[in-house]
Amino acid sequence: MDYRQQVADAVADSINNQISTNDIYGKIEKPKTPENGDLAFPAFILAKELHKAPQMIAQDIVNNIDGSQFDKVVAVGPYVNFFLDKGKVSKQVMSDILTDKEHYGDNYDGKDQTVTIDMSSPNIAKPMSMGHLRSTVIGNSISEILKKNGYKTVKDNHLGDWGTQFGKLITAYLKWGNEDDVKRDPIHYLVQYYVKFHKEDQKDPELDEEAREWFKKLEDGDPEATKLWKWFRDVSLKAFNNTYKTLGVSFDTYNGESFYNDKMDEVVDILKKDGLLQESQGAQVVDLSDDNLNPALILKSDGASLYITRDIATALYRERTYHPVMNLYVVGSEQTNYFHQLKAVLKKMGVENADGVHHIPFGLITVNGKKLSTRRGNIILLNQVLDESIAMAKQQIAEKNPDLPNKDEVAKQVGVGAIIFGDLKSERINSIDFVLEDQLKFEGETGPYVQYAHARSESILRKSGKKELNESANELTDESAWEVIKLLQAFPEVVKQARNEFEPSDVAKYSLRLAKAFNKYYAHSKILADDDEQDARLDLVKSVAIVLKESLRLLGIEAPDQM
RNA sequence: GUCGCAGUAGCUCAGCUGGAUAGAGCAACGGUCUUCUAAACCGUAGGUCGAGCGUUCGAAUCGCUCCUGCGACACCA
Known part of the structure; x- marks a missing residue:
């Protein structure tokens, strides 16, 4: 209504x-x-x-x-x-929710339309950092939000599994590496080799030459180089998948950069044929001065391809495979300019969905105001943060609810929920200066706060002893419930707004408002009081439980029934 | 230098396409657990919305100028 x-x-x-x-x-x-x-x-x-x-x-x-x-x-x-009219509105809204359950708020705006989402994209042999967390959880949430609006989505993990760094890594491994170490803790040791390489090559320029040769061998299909590359890739992916499992994120495809190796010649051919390519300082570029952009460098002066060449191939591949209405890139805001270039080139090429290419930028993560860099060994490990948060949740459970069944499972849900929510609650574009203690907050405007409100609502429903509530809800005219009712009524609107802006934070902020309103109601009303309106109040509690759980689901966060 | 993003309470942030006295959370201080989970609730305190000019009946919100911070600016991704 x-x-x-x-x-x-x-x-x-x-x-x-x-x-x-x-x-x-x-x-x-x-x-x-x-x-x-x-x-x-x-x-x-x-x-x-x-x-x-x-x-x-x-x-x-x-x-x-x-x-x-x-x-x-x-x-x-x-x-x-x-x-x-509080009676009429409350009955209407709660009936809708109790009837539609987790489908309350669904719409079909995106019916029969597919959206591809380029997200997460960690680099092989490097640890996932908080930056990857952002791309991963924002992309995942946008995917859920789009699906709620009727779209089909294809989540593509565009792995950084190709490039000159593999020449460096192979060189470093052969010089200082140890097979058993890599087997034991792949990412940790591979990074060590990589960092060491960058330290050593300061004094020994020969190393760079060696690395270049190894990468050349890799490109030419040399068996030893290929074997090592595959091995690095496999062990890395296994480690990444552990993290994804913890986060509860999955992908439809893992078409990394190497997947497009044989698809770039065509890009160059098309650009040539269309007369878009021109020489500049020995390199091949596409002029974008019409769009007020710097020229896009397609081929280096040595003939090698660049990131944009690969991304054009990727966009073409997605167009042909999925015919998406939108092709989203959940990538840090520092690449905004680059994506303007990519889109401009695709438009010049007449790629059908070029207008549907959208960069979904998010703010930079810094520590003490400084950018992070694997190369300089200055990085926040995502796994470490998740582990600490889970440990913290475990401790909280020990203090507050020691009799809780399946403590470990709940600790994981709450600890991880806190981290994901912390990332999604404010606008994507805001940059974050990382402070661990800030991430490990479970009180106030946090994920656990919303989860707690949900757990309380489930707890009441358990205690009420009523198995199933009627789909046709009762009128609730209670003044103190009115703010909750109005928020429940607003949910479908929030779902659309979040889709329009590609903003998970809209959903996160909504979930906070609803949880807050419910907690307030809970503190001031005795829900299980034995009177005429008890059924109506239970309808409300059930409705809140459904919408809170669904809001959290859209953010990629689990909602335990007890905590 | 050019372009982009940001500047709201001590800190972190809300404030929808301009509208009625600028709101939360954290931190501080003070209350509330024999009654549905206190990871909660209630209260106190805290703001020249970076600065100025303009548009408007009305501006934190729109436009221009300036200041500050961050980022991007061809052979990295």
């Missing part, structure tokens, strides 16, 4: 449609304070047309309006404030 529309219709009617109901609809707002009602119409916009003071117009509207479907309609200064 669209209550905004109801208000707009009533207002238009009251002024004999001198202004269209559509124009009015756009002006309806939600008052900040409950005293001013549930919806409001500011009469300023009519002042010019009607040559009257807004206060008078507001009063006239109230005098003429048919307010039978509202609790009350009052004029406050230049505003007309509408109070919705």
